[in-house]
Amino acid sequence: MSLKPENVDFNEIWSRLRSTIDSVIVLSKVERKEWSERFSDVYKLCVAFPEPLCDRLYAETKAFLNEHVIVLNKAITAQDSATGEDNLLVDYHKQWLVYRDGVNYLNKLYWYLNQQHIKKQKFSDADLSYGCVEVSEQKLEIWELGLHIWRKNMIEPLRDNLIRLLLAAIENDRLGKSTNETVVQGVILSFVNVEEYKKKGSLDLYQEIFEKPFLEATGEYYRKEAEMLLQNSDCSEYMERVLSRLSAENVRSRKYLHPSSFPKVTSECETRMIAEHLQFLHSECKPMVLNNRRKDLQNMYKLLKPVEGGLPVLVKEVQDHITRIGLQAVCNLEGDGVPQAFVENILKVHKDNSNLIREVFSNDQLFIGALDKACATVINHRTVSKQPCKSPELLARYCDSLLKKSTKGMNESEIEERLSQSITVFKYIDDKDVFQKFYAKMLAKRLIHTQSVSMDLEESMINKLKQACGHEFTSKLHRMFTDIKVSEDLNNSFNAYCKDMKVELGGINFNIFVLQAGAWPLAQGAISSFAIPQPLEKCVTNFETFYNSKFNGRKLTFIHHLSMSEVKLCYCKRTYIVTMGTFHMAILLLFESVNSLTYKEIEENTKIADDQLIKHLNSLVESKLLLTSLAESAQVTPETNYSLNLNFVNKRSKFKITTVVQKEVQQQQEVEQTHASVDEDRKLYLQAAIVRIMKARKVIKHNSLMQQVIHQAKNRFTPSVTMIKKCIEALMEKQYLERTPNTTDEYSYVA
């Protein structure tokens, strides 16, 4: 065969070609030889001399396909009207499968025409996307042409009937009647396939002729379905059924439709069955939450989640509910174990609801947020609105009770776990600085009186707080902690020093805590004057000498009311070893040479301030070490007599005189003092924050300053607006800032 262009007779070749494509299009058998020859025929026509006959070939082929499809269409319609409509879908589908393959083969036969002629005149993507050309002018590759013709001569004439039958078939499927799935799906997808060659809008036909009416029909179906369900079932049943309808419809979509339709169908169903009945569903949320109907809540969550505006009502109900039971759990607590009950009740509420949210609401962020808000409300709730919130104090007391030695029957890991849980509560506290103050006070007591159950636990708790609230928050606690550790070393080196210098301390086993003045929350006012008993003088002077030789420029002040001693009582029938405060000891030492003293004598010798002295005398009397002439609850006078109880008996040979237990009034005072000192700290903190902001901004509007200050303080406490205003005024007085001249609400920084 020659590849050279030659003069050809179109009609002759076309008639050969035509009879072959007749067979190809209906997938009849075509001999290989015949196929090859026709292939060259196409080539010959395309390269024909003197004029290439491509255009003519294209036009004739187009006419052929047109006619072929029209004939098919007629055949289908005729058969249809003869046998009733039932077979339209089946017939259409059968013809479509044959035609689709036929066109594909035909396309291969026309390979040369496609490649050399049609592709060359195709518009580029750029032309198409800028839309400056008319697409319909363009010649199509043969398979494209075939599909185009199918659409025009087959789908469009049959469109109404096809769609009606398809919708009916799917409705049957919904009703549980059998349908020919392959056919229905094939027909539906033929609307997609027939346009597949288009670069743009290849789904247009499918969407327009099928998807749109289908969605409408679906919507209508489920609207009725929902109404029917609502009449026949309560909310739980309704939700169950809707969920099962939704999942069935989902499966159905996958069975019949193009993937682009899946979400549309789901959303249509959700609109009809959920969104349109939101009010009803929302009204059911409250009882479900109240009665903790988990299964229902889970269904409700599944239903409401995909619908716009669905969840907030449920979230709100859950939040309100948690708040309500939380408040119930922590209000009206009374008796001894209030801190424990408070923390443990809150933790229980928190845990129960975290579980609920995990199991029922798949840990949805909205619900976690609701839990957080509810817990914050409960924890920061003020029983009396004028008074500061009690929670920070209670939490600090809870930690204290865990870390104090008295805790019985708990091993370290249990305590550790409870401490970790208390951090959960801590995170919700607004007034973290109040907690810090209380915690620091209690920590100081534990450390100084060596009451801590374990130093490791103390340290790990401080680290937990640091993690939750930052380095600055715990720096004071850390310093207290280090002071105690440094003191240990100090005692060791002092002992070594005593050995080296041959210093004798009078047989007293001496050790000391040396604390940094600023770091410890020690009430400065409470320090009383005190005449150091002679036996202790050696300890004090020697240690001071040692300390001054070791550290330059430091002044040491002993705080005697915090120091403790162990004393051996030798005047009774048995000897007793008693742990007591230094003031107690000083009082007892006075009785060395006498058995009886007046208050005045005791006071002159010890120089302890009145209130402290009375307290300590009272506790000695209570423990029966001293006897007094004073009637109970009478006022002490300088002449009141105290005498040593020489007949003292105690079952134990080792015991402890506790410093007088704080009376409730005093405790209340201490709490108030703590709150007052927190307020002082807050003012300083706010002033510092204001200066920092002003330094950076130079000029700032009042409102924006407020916002930034609140933002900075948020981590420690929620400042009141009045307090910020007062701080601004104070700073203006100190000339750190001034009102910008000629404005009412702007400040500028005075460098």
Add this chain to the structure above:
Amino acid sequence: MKVKIKSWRGVAVWKWIANDDNCGICRNGFDGCCPDCKMPGDECPLVWGQCSHCFHIHCIMKWLNSQNVHQLCPMCRQEWKFKE
């Protein structure tokens, strides 16, 4: 002896002995620390000059390093020498 002391655990606090409450350079209290430090204590000690003036060590070192010719006490303008 009627009463014998077996052991005694004292508690004491320490403060810097300074002739002023505040550092003359940074104006922070000697209770506190210099502006570059986070917390007062051993990491931010005080130093005394022979002229008896006292500063945070970090403050006076910064000052001395910024002086090119004579190293003077910022308070009394005498030559700065550390007190032994």
